[in-house]
Amino acid sequence: MTQKIALVTGAARGIGLATTKLFIEEGWQVAMVDRDGDELAIAVDGLDEAKPFVYDVSIPEQVTEMIAAVKGAFGRIDAVVNNAGVADFGPIEETDFARWRRVMETNLDGVFLVSQAAIPSLKETKGALLNIASISGLRASTLRVAYGTSKAAVIQLTKQQAAELGEYGIRANCVCPGPVRTKLAMAVHSQEIIDAYHDAIPLNRYGSEREIAEVIVFLCSERASYVTGQVVASDGGFDSTGVGLPALRT
Numbered sequence: 001m002t003q004k005i006a007l008v009t010g011a012a013r014g015i016g017l018a019t020t021k022l023f024i025e026e027g028w029q030v031a032m033v034d035r036d037g038d039e040l041a042i043a044v045d046g047l048d049e050a051k052p053f054v055y056d057v058s059i060p061e062q063v064t065e066m067i068a069a070v071k072g073a074f075g076r077i078d079a080v081v082n083n084a085g086v087a088d089f090g091p092i093e094e095t096d097f098a099r100w101r102r103v104m105e106t107n108l109d110g111v112f113l114v115s116q117a118a119i120p121s122l123k124e125t126k127g128a129l130l131n132i133a134s135i136s137g138l139r140a141s142t143l144r145v146a147y148g149t150s151k152a153a154v155i156q157l158t159k160q161q162a163a164e165l166g167e168y169g170i171r172a173n174c175v176c177p178g179p180v181r182t183k184l185a186m187a188v189h190s191q192e193i194i195d196a197y198h199d200a201i202p203l204n205r206y207g208s209e210r211e212i213a214e215v216i217v218f219l220c221s222e223r224a225s226y227v228t229g230q231v232v233a234s235d236g237g238f239d240s241t242g243v244g245l246p247a248l249r250t
């Protein structure tokens with residue numbers, strides 16, 4: 001049987017690294033893409049079924065080169081996980097254009113660019129696109145004018161991709177993680193935010209990288225062969241609940 005190849009962006013740590021490890025456990029090989037070369041070198045060490053690719057997903061020329069390098073190394077691409085992301089929480093009035101662009105260029109442009117460049121390869125394999133958005137793309141919140149808007153756009157981009165690429169056998173799905181204690185989250189989650197999340201999440205806790213990876217890898221696999229255009233929140237129930245729940249708790 002042909003070994004499948006997953007390309008995972010933002011693979012040097014956090015959710016991307018956990019996803020890489022789970023793909024390998026399930027028999028895939030992984031192209032690990034990240035712009036942080038030092039951290040990527042540490043992450044790939046000991047992962048025999050993975051290769052590192054140091055590229056920035058927000059720069060069009062680098063994305064073109066990256067896809068060619070991955071194709072050159074592995075010969076095929078069966079799944080693309082657009083996971084690389086940055087978080088920047090700030091009030092609307094303090095979000096100038098440079099700050100807005102810094103978020104958009106990775107979180108939205110990066111997903112668009114990597115997907116576009118991978119389409120010819122995914123046509124060959126009838127492969128899968130998997131985009132990582134966030135609960136911040138499903139529910140609005142304070143301080144997330146750029147981050148939340150970028151993630152809501154990723155949700156819609158996924159649906160556009162599913163609608164148009166289905167005829168080639170390419171599936172496109174989106175995972176919206178709830179809070180996970182990664183470097184990205186801990187840089188913007190104060191103790192107050194952590195407590196508030198616990199109150200608002202029915203399962204009453206943060207998720208783990210592995211819990212998010214399980215959903216990602218399932219949606220990329222043959223087990224999800226009739227699933228496309230879907231947005232799945234892996235969030236402990238945060239998205240499904242309304243206001244008032246914490247006050248009703250015992």
Ligand SMILES: NC(=O)c1ccc[n+]([C@@H]2O[C@H](COP(=O)([O-])OP(=O)(O)OC[C@H]3O[C@@H](n4cnc5c(N)ncnc54)[C@H](O)[C@@H]3O)[C@@H](O)[C@H]2O)c1
Nearest residue numbers: 010012014015034035056057084085134179180182184185
């Ligand atoms: N951790 C959470 O609570 C949470 C919640 C919802 C959504 N998410 C989303 O999950 C994804 C992964 O987040 P994480 O928490 O694992 O973050 P992380 O900061 O631990 O890892 C992100 C990785 O992406 C890389 N990266 C960032 N910009 C890049 C670029 N332009 N090109 C290439 N690599 C780049 C970073 O170097 C880093 O290794 C992100 O899209 C994030 O928005 C995270």
